[in-house]
Amino acid sequence: MKQVTDKDVAIIILNWNAYDDTFECLKSLEHLTYPYFHVFLVDNDSQDDSFKKLQQNYKEGKFNLDITFIQIGANLGFAGGNNVAIKEAYEQGYQYFWMLNNDTVVDPNALTPLVEALEADRQIGIVGSKIYYYGTNRVWFAGGEVNKWTGKTRHIGYKQMDTGQYNNSKEVDYITGCSLFFSRRLLEDIGYMTEDYFLYYEETEWNIRAKQKGWSIVYVPESVVYHKVSAASGGENNISPHAYYYFIRNCFVMICRTQKSLLKRLFAVLYLLANVMKKQMKVILGREKEKKVKIMYIYRGAIDALRNKMGKID
Structure with a gap:
């Protein structure tokens, strides 16, 4: 050494x-x-x-x-x-x-x-x-x-x-x-x-x-x-289903872990719901593959965020 x-x-x-x-x-x-x-x-x-x-x-x-x-x-x-x-x-x-x-x-x-x-x-x-x-x-x-x-x-x-x-x-x-x-x-x-x-x-x-x-x-x-x-x-133009999941879940969890303000945490819940709808519309209206799978992972990411279920997705 x-x-x-x-x-x-x-x-x-x-x-x-x-x-x-x-x-x-x-x-x-x-x-x-x-x-x-x-x-x-x-x-x-x-x-x-x-x-x-x-x-x-x-x-x-x-x-x-x-x-x-x-x-x-x-x-x-x-x-x-x-x-x-x-x-x-x-x-x-x-x-x-x-x-x-x-x-x-x-x-x-x-x-x-x-x-x-x-x-x-x-x-x-x-x-x-x-x-x-x-x-x-x-x-x-x-x-x-x-x-x-x-x-x-x-x-x-x-x-x-x-x-x-x-x-x-x-x-x-x-x-x-x-x-x-x-x-x-x-x-x-x-x-x-x-x-x-x-x-x-x-x-x-x-x-x-x-x-x-x-x-x-x-x-x-x-x-x-x-x-x-x-x-x-998946790259910037065709994000993988798992990437959608981690983006949705981890964005919310990060706020909950780093911000003590109750108001900020409540706002983060509202943004989580809005983010789900935004990502869903992006998948539906875009030229992405595996649309149904991606939408499923988007919703799963939100649910696990609210449950604070972390780690690697199954």
Whole structure:
């Protein structure tokens, strides 16, 4: 085991049935200008041999990186899978952690500004990148906003062509887990991400908890990442039935868990009902597949939200 210094960054990447995406992501990390990092590649029990192939690639010297491979043996979801690797890196003494989606490609200078932002201000706990759609200069994420009444989130700059309008660093409500950089001190203060969301809103809740404890959350545009917008959830134009379920359920539960105001919780119930109708009409009127199945999962998500039934859907 290498001697970990205060400069070292643990890069956390979660793989699940995505050999090509993860391979390309790892190759892009070879060109990072910041030299002090180690990759922790954790697998959520992939069924397509992608993890074994990546391990074999590493043995064959196809990656000019130091990688620790972690096979969980079960699908623990986004937070569960990432937490396994974060805990391993924490126990090894890492001061900085970078959660990075496996369907991303990073700019060579993507890591340096993230480290510099946390070193410049100890009150900053979480920072994140400017994220483009893969192969374009169209913005996918330039910081996030959260409505504390409805739980609805918004990516600043979403789908806009970048003309420099988002080149200023600023404090935001949340950083997406697609590229989320944080400190050991934050982890020791607020703990790990809540795992029973399984998919979606776990990192949003984590950001809110950080803000409530007095940490600053900052968007750092000098760090650039390109995102393929993973097909694991069906992609943006044809969301999977399970994704609808988690969006509906977890949005509501997040508000109930993070907001003490009774009025906000009651409003969240009204929004949950409105959200069900909105999502249902989107499915009915859109060009989506599996319409009946998706509508069933939308209603099931609402019912489980009200029952506070969490975890992975059966």
